[in-house]
Amino acid sequence: MQKHRQFKDWAVQRGVEIHDSIDSAKLPERGLGLTATQPISKDTLVLFVPEKAMFKLDLRLLKKYNLHKTSPQSQLAFSAMIKFSAGSSVFHLWRETLPKLCNFKQCMLLYWQCQHVSSLQPDPMDSSEWDEMTPPSVKATFKRQLADWEKDLAYVKPALSEAGFSEENFLYYWIVVDSRSFHWKPAKPARASGSMVLCPFIDYLNHGPTGTGCEVLQTPKGFEVVPDRDYAAGEELLITYGAHSYDKLLVHYGFVPTPGTPDKDDSISIDHLVIPALPEDIKQRLQDTGFLGGYVLAPAANEICFKTQVAIRAILLTCNEWEYFVTNGEDLGQDASADVTKFLEELFLQWKGEIELKLNTTKKRIPLLEEKQGVLLLLHNRWLQITQAMTSFITGGEDI
Numbered sequence: 435m436q437k438h439r440q441f442k443d444w445a446v447q448r449g450v451e452i453h454d455s456i457d458s459a460k461l462p463e464r465g466l467g468l469t470a471t472q473p474i475s476k477d478t479l480v481l482f483v484p485e486k487a488m489f490k491l492d493l494r495l496l497k498k499y500n501l502h503k504t505s506p507q508s509q510l511a512f513s514a515m516i517k518f519s520a521g522s523s524v525f526h527l528w529r530e531t532l533p534k535l536c537n538f539k540q541c542m543l544l545y546w547q548c549q550h551v552s553s554l555q556p557d558p559m560d561s562s563e564w565d566e567m568t569p570p571s572v573k574a575t576f577k578r579q580l581a582d583w584e585k586d587l588a589y590v591k592p593a594l595s596e597a598g599f600s601e602e603n604f605l606y607y608w609i610v611v612d613s614r615s616f617h618w619k620p621a622k623p624a625r626a627s628g629s630m631v632l633c634p635f636i637d638y639l640n641h642g643p644t645g646t647g648c649e650v651l652q653t654p655k656g657f658e659v660v661p662d663r664d665y666a667a668g669e670e671l672l673i674t675y676g677a678h679s680y681d682k683l684l685v686h687y688g689f690v691p692t693p694g695t696p697d698k699d700d701s702i703s704i705d706h707l708v709i710p711a712l713p714e715d716i717k718q719r720l721q722d723t724g725f726l727g728g729y730v731l732a733p734a735a736n737e738i739c740f741k742t743q744v745a746i747r748a749i750l751l752t753c754n755e756w757e758y759f760v761t762n763g764e765d766l767g768q769d770a771s772a773d774v775t776k777f778l779e780e781l782f783l784q785w786k787g788e789i790e791l792k793l794n795t796t797k798k799r800i801p802l803l804e805e806k807q808g809v810l811l812l813l814h815n816r817w818l819q820i821t822q823a824m825t826s827f828i829t830g831g832e833d834i
């Protein structure tokens with residue numbers, strides 16, 4: 435932990451205020467985090483990161499490389515790559531505390547599936563195998579991330595060779611920014627727009643579901659971290675990165691909470707089951723009324739969303755009954771909820787059977803896949819969460 439002590443001193447010199455009651459620590463299954471070194475009372479200011487200690491994009495540098503119009507994430511990643519990598523960089527102590535590329539290899543789907551990174555080893559697992567092992571809801575989230583990465587890379591490519599960096603170097607900082615940046619809005623001028631920034635020390639904080647972590651407050655001078663409750667010595671302090679589904683945590687942050695612990699932020703997309711079950715005329719009606727797609731199962735509540743209720747009722751009810759439900763959120767005649775549930779149960783049961791076969795195959799395959807084991811285990815755990823959520827829905831929560 436020597437490098438972390440040095441980094442802490444460096445951060446303090448740059449104006450970061452760290453209360454004696456917290457420190458960084460190595461934690462099982464989650465790299466580093468911040469823990470209480472002694473009891474902490476709710477509302478104690480445990481950490482303050484002033485604006486001057488934040489790492490922001492470097493406009494001069496971006497102009498030099500003609501990158502002032504690329505995405506904010508790309509701009510910050512490029513600036514960090516140049517500034518953190520210089521041999522004599524003032525940021526070298528901070529850089530030393532960041533995960534290594536090999537850590538990202540173990541948990542980031544993007545690392546394995548961005549075929550464009552020319553310096554990467556060819557992936558012996560072909561795309562149909564990845565496709566088979568990735569849950570549809572993860573795929574949808576990943577597709578958006580991949581599209582952003584490809585767009586950013588295409589824009590930055592000429593600058594990379596001009597600056598003497600590889601696509602892999604850029605990918606590393608792109609993931610760093612994706613998984614550990616904050617959004618900062620300066621107090622002045624009044625209409626200043628916000629930007630993505632990296633923040634020393636506060637970036638050690640791991641994620642917990644909404645409402646279960648310390649508050650990160652933006653003040654005119656910087657970010658403050660304030661515990662949401664009393665903490666005992668040894669407890670980890672968490673913040674929430676947002677009300678993210680586990681698919682988003684998997685894709686953008688490289689982890690999924692342990693199976694068996696659904697929280698209310700999670701939702702599972704069931705578009706790939708519901709949409710193909712809709713007759714064409716009903717699909718068109720749902721499209722025209724803004725109800726086509728976006729169907730989810732919420733594992734913590736063991737419920738399907740309103741849009742799914744609407745879509746299945748479009749199959750089961752008359753147009754008049756359906757319109758009444760859409761407008762009023764309740765059925766005109768007899769409550770159709772049980773029929774909706776039954777309709778979905780059949781879809782879920784069929785899919786569950788397919789997933790169980792898949793899980794048996796991947797379980798045998800994972801130990802053979804060496805470097806990719808970490809990512810595949812995450813996908814495996816996500817599949818388990820999906821089957822648990824469906825079982826729970828089918829049995830009304832009695833099996834779980």
Ligand SMILES: C[S@@+](CC[C@H](N)C(=O)[O-])C[C@H]1O[C@@H](n2cnc3c(N)ncnc32)[C@H](O)[C@@H]1O
Pocket residue numbers: 463464465466467531532533541613614637638639640641642686687688689690691
């Ligand atoms: C802002 S960093 C937090 C510090 C990080 N643990 C480290 O070692 O540098 C975000 C990363 O921490 C990890 N992480 C955050 N919350 C986690 C959690 N609840 N469980 C497991 N890993 C978590 C993920 O790898 C994520 O990409």
